[in-house]
Amino acid sequence: MQIDANPFPYHFDIAHTALVLIDMQRDFIEPGGFGETLGNNVALLEAIVPATQAVLAAWRQAAGLVVHTREAHAPDLSDCPPAKRNRGNPTLRIGDVGPMGRILVKGEPGSQIIDALAPVAGELVIDKPGKGMFYATGLHETLQQRGITHLLFGGVTTEVCVQTSMREANDRGYDGLLLEDCTESYFPHFKAAAIEMIRAQGAIVGWTAPSPALLAALHSG
Ligand code: C5J
Numbered sequence: 001m002q003i004d005a006n007p008f009p010y011h012f013d014i015a016h017t018a019l020v021l022i023d024m025q026r027d028f029i030e031p032g033g034f035g036e037t038l039g040n041n042v043a044l045l046e047a048i049v050p051a052t053q054a055v056l057a058a059w060r061q062a063a064g065l066v067v068h069t070r071e072a073h074a075p076d077l078s079d080c081p082p083a084k085r086n087r088g089n090p091t092l093r094i095g096d097v098g099p100m101g102r103i104l105v106k107g108e109p110g111s112q113i114i115d116a117l118a119p120v121a122g123e124l125v126i127d128k129p130g131k132g133m134f135y136a137t138g139l140h141e142t143l144q145q146r147g148i149t150h151l152l153f154g155g156v157t158t159e160v161c162v163q164t165s166m167r168e169a170n171d172r173g174y175d176g177l178l179l180e181d182c183t184e185s186y187f188p189h190f191k192a193a194a195i196e197m198i199r200a201q202g203a204i205v206g207w208t209a210p211s212p213a214l215l216a217a218l219h220s221g
Helices: 049-061 139-145 158-171 188-203 211-220
Strands: 017-022 065-071 124-128 150-156 175-184 207-209
Touching: 017 049, 017 158, 049 065, 049 150, 049 175, 049 211, 065 158, 124 139, 150 158, 158 175, 158 188, 175 188, 175 211, 188 207, 207 211
Parallel strands: 017 065, 017 150, 065 124, 150 175, 175 207
Antiparallel strands: none
């Protein structure tokens, strides 16, 4: 299969490709979570939900593997370095109790994937303590066991956890493509810059494409 992508067409085979949705959890997308405690306007991120839902539905229809990640720490915060917890001046820190439970802690309401994109049976749900999806998760081994070589990315935020995960994936030998309208940042100019960085220099990190290009490829089979 081929996607009309930048900087040049992206070839993939569904059986060896996973759709990865990064951190589409309440803590980043809904008011009262981690994103808002950092002073961000979380409403910006909600705009990508319809396009992401359409991709998820089409990918499920094609029987492709889906990976959902969540940025979430152990309740005792043993996997949260003090340097991360103490950084900046948020209104609430990681582990503090907010309107959606403890901020960025596994099992709390804020760490759940938003209802519109809720995982279904058979999909992988990965809690990650870092920005990148491979750090301290075992995900690389799981994907290798399943023969996955290509990754289609969506999620938030573009220049933080999405870009970090794509770079980690690139270093591990995966071909990654970012779905441009299925990712967002609290800073639109950072999103634009991240997209440019990823596909520059002959896809130095990976490819990018609008999601209709993927949907067209899936449709034409
Ligand atoms: C951030 C993320 N932005 N999921 N996390 O802190 O991108």
